[in-house]
Amino acid sequence: xxxxxxxxxxxxxxxxxxxxxxxxxxxxxxxxxxxxxxxxxxxxxxxxxxxxxxxxxxxxxxxxxxxxxxxxxxxxxxxxxxxxxxxxxxxxxxxxxxxxxxxxxxxxxxxxxxxxxxxxxxxxxxxxxxxxxxxxxxxxxxxxxxxxxxxxxxxxxxxxxxxxxxxxxxxxxxxxxxxxxxxxxxxxxxxxxxxxxxxxxxxxxxxxxxxxxxxxxxxxxxxxxxxxxxxxxxxxxxxxxxxxxxxxxxxxxxxxxxxxxxxxxxxxxxxxxxxxxxxxxxxxxxxxxxxxxxxxxxxxxxxxxxxxxxxxxxxxxxxxxxxxxxxxxxxxxxxxxxxxxxxxxxxxxxxxxxxxxxxxxxxx
Ligand SMILES: Nc1ncnc2c1ncn2[C@@H]1O[C@H](COP(=O)(O)OP(=O)(O)OP(=O)(O)O)[C@@H](O)[C@H]1O
Numbered sequence: 372x373x374x375x376x377x378x379x380x381x382x383x384x385x386x387x388x389x390x391x392x393x394x395x396x397x398x399x400x401x402x403x404x405x406x407x408x409x410x411x412x413x414x415x416x417x418x419x420x421x422x423x424x425x426x427x428x429x430x431x432x433x434x435x436x437x438x439x440x441x442x443x444x445x446x447x448x449x450x451x452x453x454x455x456x457x458x459x460x461x462x463x464x465x466x467x468x469x470x471x472x473x474x475x476x477x478x479x480x481x482x483x484x485x486x487x488x489x490x491x492x493x494x495x496x497x498x499x500x501x502x503x504x505x506x507x508x509x510x511x512x513x514x515x516x517x518x519x520x521x522x523x524x525x526x527x528x529x530x531x532x533x534x535x536x537x538x539x540x541x542x543x544x545x546x547x548x549x550x551x552x553x554x555x556x557x558x559x560x561x562x563x564x565x566x567x568x569x570x571x572x573x574x575x576x577x578x579x580x581x582x583x584x585x586x587x588x589x590x591x592x593x594x595x596x597x598x599x600x601x602x603x604x605x606x607x608x609x610x611x612x613x614x615x616x617x618x619x620x621x622x623x624x625x626x627x628x629x630x631x632x633x634x635x636x637x638x639x640x641x642x643x644x645x646x647x648x649x650x651x652x653x654x655x656x657x658x659x660x661x662x663x664x665x666x667x668x669x670x671x672x673x674x675x676x677x678x679x680x681x682x683x684x685x686x687x688x689x690x691x692x693x694x695x696x697x698x699x700x701x702x703x704x705x706x707x708x709x710x711x712x713x714x715x716x717x718x719x720x721x722x723x724x725x726x727x728x729x730x731x732x733x734x735x
Pocket of ligand 1: 382383386387388406407408409410411412413415504566
């Protein structure tokens with residue numbers, strides 16, 4: 372845990388970058404510092420690894436004041452990733468990644484193994500990339516090497532300052548997704564500075580919204596989106612706050628049980644149903660399609676009368692409610708099925724359920 376206690380930073384009399392902040396960054400989570408330009412995000416980050424010295428207060432890592440620690444060992448225990456990477460231009464990718472392991476005097480074979488492992492982790496084929504120079508890399512590749520370098524000696528803490536800020540929007544989203552996957556595996560304590568709200572919502576376990584050197588709200592993304600504490604936070608989250616919130620909720624939380632029929636059975640199964648359409652499943656509860664209750668030709672076997680699903684109309688358990696809503700709008704339907712990779716049907720998510728969810732938010 373990283374604890375800030377009444378931390379202040381005055382660069383000079385006119386510039387108070389950070390004003391008396393007290394908060395705790397939980398271990399093994401990703402905490403985002405977000406806020407407008409000049410609000411003190413980078414200063415807050417750099418005080419953790421003592422690139423910037425606080426004017427007042429103290430910062431504790433697992434109870435130990437960073438001021439009391441040997442600065443070199445403090446920094447070796449903290450990976451650091453910045454915008455435009457800061458790779459050493461005359462050193463190969465391999466040597467860039469090996470910087471800290473070499474300082475720690477690791478054996479050559481251990482370093483080689485670690486470099487290959489990290490290149491694979493960040494999605495770069497070791498044999499093609501290890502000997503390249505930074506100038507031979509694209510922006511996205513360089514950023515991946517930056518992440519690999521920060522992870523090299525397996526530090527428990529990683530500080531990231533706008534790490535994906537300098538790449539195009541598509542590459543950025545890809546890097547975010549890959550990074551989210553890496554964090555799911557490694558569970559590092561990460562402090563991540565950005566001014567991109569979508570990035571924050573995509574990656575954060577917790578978000579600290581900063582303004583003029585203060586933390587206005589420190590909460591989970593869900594809480595900040597559902598219950599912004601101040602007008603500034605509300606406005607900063609944007610007018611599509613409700614949609615952003617849906618992007619954090621997995622469909623699995625809102626799956627409804629619903630009527631289904633056995634595709635190999637007969638039409639009597641429908642009985643007196645009030646539904647307009649019903650999902651048709653095979654004997655192993657795999658989704659085969661859907662049946663229009665009033666307009667199907669009941670002379671035919673169900674298998675021949677049903678409508679098969681298009682791939683884009685089937686949600687997987689890791690889809691978000693926002694994705695579900697977007698696909699319903701695209702396909703003009705009011706409910707979509709959620710299906711496991713194996714094809715097994717889990718239930719449906721409906722437009723009515725999503726409306727209920729957003730309505731209950733407004734009423735809170
Ligand atoms: N080395 C410095 N000397 C003097 N003032 C500084 C220094 N570094 C930052 N500042 C000032 O401190 C304030 C906070 O800066 P900081 O870089 O922490 O903000 P930020 O939220 O990270 O901004 P941005 O998103 O633009 O990077 C700003 O007013 C900035 O001009």
